[in-house]
Amino acid sequence: MTEGATTKPVLLVLASTYPRWRGDYEPGFVHELSRRLVERFQVIVLCPHAPGADRRERLDGVEIIRFRYAPSRLETLVNGGGIAVNLRRSKWKVLLVPLFLVAQLAVLVSVLARRRVDAIHAHWIIPQGLLACVAKVLARSHAPLLVTSHGADVFALRGGVFDAVRRYVLHRAGALTVVSRALMDRLLPQMPAKRLVEIIPMGVDLEATFTASPTIERDPHLILFVGRLVEKKGVIHLVRAMVAIRRKQPSARLEIVGFGPEEPALRVAVQRLGLQTVVHFMGPALPASLPAVYRRAGVFVAPFVEADSGDQEGLGLVVVEALGCGCPIVVGNVGAVADTLGPHFRDVAVDASDEDALADRIVSVMSAGPASQRALAASVLERFDWKVIAGRYDTLLWRLIRNPCVGDR
Known part of the structure; x- marks a missing residue:
């Protein structure tokens, strides 16, 4: 041939x-x-x-x-x-x-x-x-x-x-x-x-799909997670961190978009922590609806960790999707995402299993707003x-x- x-x-x-x-x-x-x-x-x-x-x-x-x-x-x-x-x-x-x-x-x-x-x-x-x-x-x-x-x-x-x-x-x-x-x-x-x-x-389709929109108003108090609800995504740490986040930002709330085997345990944790009115399980989203979800969030959090099995995130394209839509990010400190984000990784990464540190980083990024991560977005998007x-x-x-x-x- x-x-x-x-x-x-x-x-x-x-x-x-x-x-x-x-x-x-x-x-x-x-x-x-x-x-x-x-x-x-x-x-x-x-x-x-x-x-x-x-x-x-x-x-x-x-x-x-x-x-x-x-x-x-x-x-x-x-x-x-x-x-x-x-x-x-x-x-x-x-x-x-x-x-x-x-x-x-x-x-x-x-x-x-x-x-x-x-x-x-x-x-x-x-x-x-x-x-x-x-x-x-x-x-x-x-x-x-x-x-x-x-x-x-x-x-x-x-x-x-x-x-x-x-x-x-x-x-x-x-x-x-x-x-x-x-x-x-x-x-x-x-x-x-x-x-x-x-x-x-x-x-990621960064030309036609995952793009920023100046006509959609971003909610600075909305924290977003998108992905499978499995151990390596670290969502349990994000849920627990919401207690500390709410002490500093009383109007903060969390939307969890996705599904998976960890959902029952996450719902139990939300109930135990008294976060029923703060943490919302949105279920899986169709791919075509995701850009609008990213565009209205104040910060996207991907609290990746290494699972007990040793499994961990291999790439983390949801992070690129969020950046493409102009949404600020916070990520867990795992190697693959460091490779994705390059030299700006340390500015947005945290040990997600340290829930106090995770809360501090999220509040800091929420306060800084989207403009603070423009250089990060530009460096990532041209490669993906x-x-x-x-x-x-x-x-x-x-x-x-x-x-x-x-x-x-």
């Missing part, structure tokens, strides 16, 4: 987290990248089925194949927090794991055997990267493999077995991308020499627009296609 050929090269994308339908509130970053590559590639996405989703569909020019791995009502391993979170939350779901792996492998082998595939992009080293390596052998495919790590496949999966699996995949991949330098530092010792390794984050990110992936994929034997052993 040459770049000047009239037929587009076929890119097979493997993912676990993927929108179930248009406007789904599940994370959509894999689809957002895939749809921006359709101009130069024929993109096929292989992802798990979920109740209510179509088995096959074409969305924004992307062909989507959703594999079945259990009766529809039991296909709950992925959505609502991710595989690792769902396994910790419901131990019985470990029974779904072998079904999930075998089903994805079977469909993957079938696609590779029946259709021309010029390149494979596996999101997450485990399990998609591993399955791609095995499927290439079974289907006798020579399609080069690009693997992207988003964080949970490194931070949450620790120990000898997982290290061995990652080394196996990384020695057979043609290229590796990671979404932050913190991930690069973890994975580079396991990566063989002379492999393509790049830090390429996922992107989807046009920039998709262009970098386009270049890397073509490089692999021109050299299809890179990484094969």
Whole structure:
């Protein structure tokens, strides 16, 4: 396949987290990248089925194949927090794991055997990267493999077995991308020499969607959180910090936008602290509604922490979304977000598990207002627009296609 050929090269994308339908509130970053590559590639996405989703569909020019791995009502391993979170939350779901792996492998082998595939992009080293390596052998495919790590496949999966699996995949991949330098530092010792390794984050639509609006009045007393309600997001610390925040800013209130397994415990904490009229659970928001949410908040808080499992935020794109909408931010002091924010990180970061310090930083940013973070926003936004990110992936994929034997052993 040459770049000047009239037929587009076929890119097979493997993912676990993927929108179930248009406007789904599940994370959509894999689809957002895939749809921006359709101009130069024929993109096929292989992802798990979920109740209510179509088995096959074409969305924004992307062909989507959703594999079945259990009766529809039991296909709950992925959505609502991710595989690792769902396994910790419901131990019985470990029974779904072998079904999930075998089903994805079977469909993957079938696609590779029946259709021309010029390149494979596996999101997450485990399990998609591993399955791609095995499927290439079974289907006798020579399609080069690009693997992207988003964080949970490194931070949450620790120990000898997982290290061995990652080394196996990384020695057979043609290229590796990671979404932050913190991930690069973890994975580079396991990566063989002379492999393509790049830090390429996922992107945000900063041209048309996540933009500031001078016509929407910002509420200086509104504190906002957006994201999955899982341990590594640190929302429990934000809830507890509201007691100290209210002592200094009596009119402050908190809106929590999202869903997840931590919600019951968070509601109990709100009740115990007497914050029922102050902390509001807004539920999940459709992607199209998020810009308006960011635009009216006085401060966006992402109190990221390292979970007991070792998992932590891999990138933190909600921070970029908030900055794109002109909203001041406060973030938890974790490595990936430091990479995202660059030299301005220390100005807005705090150990979120120290709830007094978190409260102090939030009150300080609320008092300073949006103008105080203009330099931070400008330095971040120019690196994360989807046009920039998709262009970098386009270049890397073509490089692999021109050299299809890179990484094969």
